[in-house]
Amino acid sequence: MTERELEILKIIKQQPLISQNELADMLGITRSGVAAHIHNLTKKGYIKGKGYILSEPCFVTVVGGVNMDIFGSAKDKIIRDNSNPGKIVHLLGGAGRNMALTLTKLDIPNYFISVFGDDLNGRKFQDDAKENNMDIQYCKMIKGEATSSFLYINDISGRRITGIDDMNIYNQMTPAFIEKNLDRINHAEFCVIDTNLPNDTINYICEKVTSPLIVKTVSLNKNDRLIKNLDKIEILVTTRRELSHMISYLNETFTSIDQGVDLLLNKGVKNIIVFSAKEGLFFKNANSKYHYNIELPHIINTNGGSATLTGTLVWCLQNNMKWTDTLKYAYTAAIISMESQEAVNPELSQESLFKRKQLYFKNES
Template sequence: MSLTNLETRLLAQIKSQPFATQKELGEALGISRASVANYVDRLQSKGLILGRAYVFAESPAVTCIGGAVLDRILRLDEYGIPHTSQPGTSSETRGGVARNVAENLAQLGEIVKLISVVGNDDAGRSVIEATAAIGVDTSLVERKSTGVTGTYTAIMQPDGELYLGVADMGIIDHLDAQVIDRDWQHIVSSRLVFADTNCSDSLLSVLIKRCLHNDILLAIDAVSIPKFRRLPNNLKGVEFLFCNLDEAKSVHGDVSPQALAQQLHLRGAKNVVITDGARPVTCLCDSGITMVQIPKTDIVDVSGAGDAFVAGFMHAILGEKDPIEATKAGVVAAGLTVQSEMRNSPDLTAQVVAQNAQMIEIQRT
């Protein structure tokens, strides 16, 4: 992020005198108080200071924007049969795409902030307290006095595959474009921003444009077929777009993963990653299209695997890996998660991901 000479001098002066008045700062630099106010606004817009008495941005974090919900998991004892009652077991845990990604990133050693909204209820308090305990900064999560914390109910087959998922996330509609203005100083200082399409279409559109204008790395996950359509047609400003094959087909037709990746790239997304269950991952980046193989894994539960993939991928990007190497890291993270009944595998560590990513095979097309 480039600074003018005067911005650099003012920033240094503020660091040495964080409680100085604007008049005192102006006298030290030989400029007017009004000029100081103008330059302070610029430094705030660049995310370098966060307010008075000038609070400096900490080490740049990853900011995750989107769903934080209570997950209810119903596991069928036998394969699902429509229109009838069936025996099974139930459990609850913390969930939500952005929240899951944030927790996984924290496990991988990243500094993470979460922007979301929950109800002022027991479920919301439980989800946020558990997330904060992992190391995620939840200070930007809004607690609404009206509405209830969102829920996602997953009905799982005996083999761990999803039979049906039902999302009750009306409260997430409050994640609109106003949130970008409210939290912009935190967003603009981020090393990377991640958003899921639980966010409103207005937020996604504004976020894409402002990240493009400010050269901020932005990653977006499509989440589901209906929510994928919340994205604007022009995706210029999206550095990394994640979706699965069914989601991509719902928008661009029943063609090959390679053709779908090209279509999404033509819409403006710079790098496109398309997953397809246990089949190879399609990664489109500057070097072309690469198919990344998925090792055979004993599946306990697929829930959370996509979120772990995104976190593993972004962790590698932050470690200055290219998108192909990042896809390998994502594959490893997802593989660890499907072997656990939890949304966030306790075995997910940066060391394990780095070691195992080297063994993932690729095929260039």
């Protein structure tokens, strides 16, 4: 779907009875131009019949973590073994939650499947989900458990120095828990997971889920959970350090990202994205390879960048974009979120993506 078609479809969703002349006036194009776009949308299956009857929306399932992020941002250069002045903030996060929120902000119907505690942070998660129109009906509150939390420290540049997580509640996301939601997961256009899930649960998902599987890694000490299932992964989103750590489990070594990615492609992963704020986005599959590295504006918090990138990636795939546009939009979304203190920038939207993508990639075909 083209950007103009996306724009027209969004207007039609909001105003199903709008005329082609009204659409033309709103968009500043001719009525015949609108008619051509409507024809293409009908041909592609997004509109059916007369009166702009929209096809049933495809949805995505996201299975992963939600937690309270507690992070300290240093005001000056960090002095080791010493108290450092800065700011401490409590914000909702979690890779799964951040990906689901990104999809919601981009108007992609999705169901978030996770667990949270019957504590203050759990109630904050529920309130925040309601405020952001997230669908969490398949999330389960676990009595007597604390909602997952993640404590980390950023230096003055926004780079994470270290972190500690308290995520025992994720042990409740068992294969039996996933089985209760398996039918819904398998009716989704994509299933997106993070590696916060227990090892047995990841194995179960890789065995039983029939929807294309998109995986985002979250931590070095959780990468081994993917090793037995690399051939089940449609898209893997990771970092250079996590890539290196995964390859160490294969008793292999590499000297470049290109070579390292090839090792995982040879194990069956279909598409791989390696992303970091510093080194940009590297993508490779059996047919193509791309690398984008933009000089970034001031970065406030990198914690949600990769999850926002992954959610936007799914939005692009669901709209049948080619890989070059998909990667540019995903990278742009990551930049937008890293400019915000919150894991997913409240300003993220389809409109902001269109504008910023044109800004960052205006010299690219």
